Amino acid sequence: MKTVLVTGAGGYIGSVLVPKLLSRGYKVKALDRYFFGEDKLQANENLTLIKEDTRRMKEEYFAGVDAVIDLVAISNDPSGEQFAEATYQINHISRVNTAIIAKKLGVERYILPSSCSIYGFTDRIVDETSTTHPLSIYAKANEKAEQGIMPLADSNFTVVIMRQATVYGYSPRMRFDLAINGMTLGAYKEGVIPLMRDGSQWRPMVHVQDTTDVMCLLLEANARTINRQIFNVGSNRNNYQLGPLSKEIASSLPIDVKVNWYGDPDQRSYRVNFDKINSVLNWEAKWTAAEGAVEIYQALESGKIPQMEQSITLGWYKELIKWHKIIKNVEMYGAIIDL
Template sequence: MKNVLVTGAGGYIGSILVPKLLEQGCNVKAVDRFFFGVDKLQPHPNLTIVNEDCRRLNEDHFIDVNAVIDLVAISNDPSGELFKEVTYEVNYLARVNAAILAKKMGVKQYILPSSCSIYGFQDKEAVVDESAKTNPLTVYAKANEKAEQGVLALADDNFTVTVMRQATVYGYSPRMRFDVAINGMTYGAWENGIIPLMRDGSQWRPMVHVEDTTDVMCLLLEADTHTVNGEIFNVGSNRNNYQLGQLAKEIAAALPIEVKIDWYGDPDHRSYRVNFEKIEKALNWEAKYIAADGALQIYKKLENGTLEKTEQSITLNWYKELVKWQKVIKQVDMYGGILEIEENKALSR
């Protein structure tokens, strides 16, 4: 039975990954600040909840751990641009530190879920593989690249390190996000029959369903170390390389309602088309889902009322809300509470 430590365990990807690991018989140590609620993970006898900041992990957290899946991140470009310093601390320094601590404590395997966003802007005719020159354009992408470089340098015969460059993730999760492309398009279509789309629609983006990328994480835990140690894998599929204009059309066609496209903003200069042959050959793995599958899945859950858009489902908005209320609470908190306070022994009775 493997003991797996997962950081960011209560997040969009983590809340899909952790149940899969438990189903496979793993003991899971779920590390998170749980900004989006600990209820995203259901209680399980083999699940240990660790409410801790990734920047404060120490050697004790890695005792008896066999593998680490370091999901934690300040996620998406807008959040990274607003919280620049924090993004470097969490997405880069904390993850490299986790790998260093893991290696020191005898952990055998470390997996870093990174992002294809580090390819940045590429020639429209290019289909980049793992050997391509990276071109990170945002704080989020640059921090991911630094984390990759830092953890790969630790790989040796006793410490297996693998980097997953994930395509843009989509699909339903208990910690739902509507601030990623396919999910946001689907919500707009369901809400008012309109898909909002940043100009000009010709930019390429690779996509991967959250079920597919978490399947890869589980697969890597069982993979031959000679195949995956020190390796970078693009995680997605060639079928899931989309020009955003065509992506919007495919989503519209998949839904049982009339949908139109609403263009907005200045042209998005990030464009990258990615080759996924390496992971398909090395791990004999293929993605199961395409965008239409994910969009229809989300649409049905919205339609039957089992999913709704909340402040938590837009990551940056929720970060801002937490920061705002932290300031308010600090101003009014006194004697260990707000309305109810700790007992004052000097109070006359």
């Protein structure tokens, strides 16, 4: 039974990945700060929770580990801009450090989930050989992580990079600050999808189940096939123009939904080619945006998503910081009222 160390294990992708690894017979060390709670991961005899910040990684965490999936990140552009220094520390420096320790201690495989956002905005269809042009702090930190980690690869230490499209779909640690998820929430709550003009801008998308399937695939793939490789993770059919995407989501739901246009035309646009992952790994995405929207709508209707206040990442970070200050000001002797 192989052991996988997953960083960021309690996050949006991690809380989908960890149960999937356990169901496939892996032991998992799930390392996270657990900003969104430890309840997103159900107890399992093969699951070990490690409450730690990746900026303070200890060598003992790597004992018996065969592979690392380094999901940890300050996620999305608004959070990256708000917490710029922490984003570079976590998304770049801590992940490079994790890879260095993993290699030193004999871990065989390291998977870096990066982002297609490092390509920037372009009129061309980009692939893994295209020049990168990261625009946001989040994207720049991802690129620096790639650049710092890939050179560590050798015949004993397999390194593979996943450049993920924008992720969507239901997760125990739900996020509504992602395009398809946010559109679906707007449709559910107000019957309206807010969309910046003019809807012709392109974005690549991938369902959270699909990208975690790729992570599992990369754990088992032949090292000679994937070592030192970069794979765009998504599918050509999931390159969407946002206008048609909003209509596809609206038509998939069992309610009347309108699209509300706002702002000036958005010139930020890019399309990604996903042929490599299909040809090299024989992998194809299973989910479409419409299926993901229906999945989320049903989860909302059934009450499966109870903690809405945690679903906007930047908003929750700010809430934690606010309460941290309040508690520090009133705490005495390690307590509030009962001493």
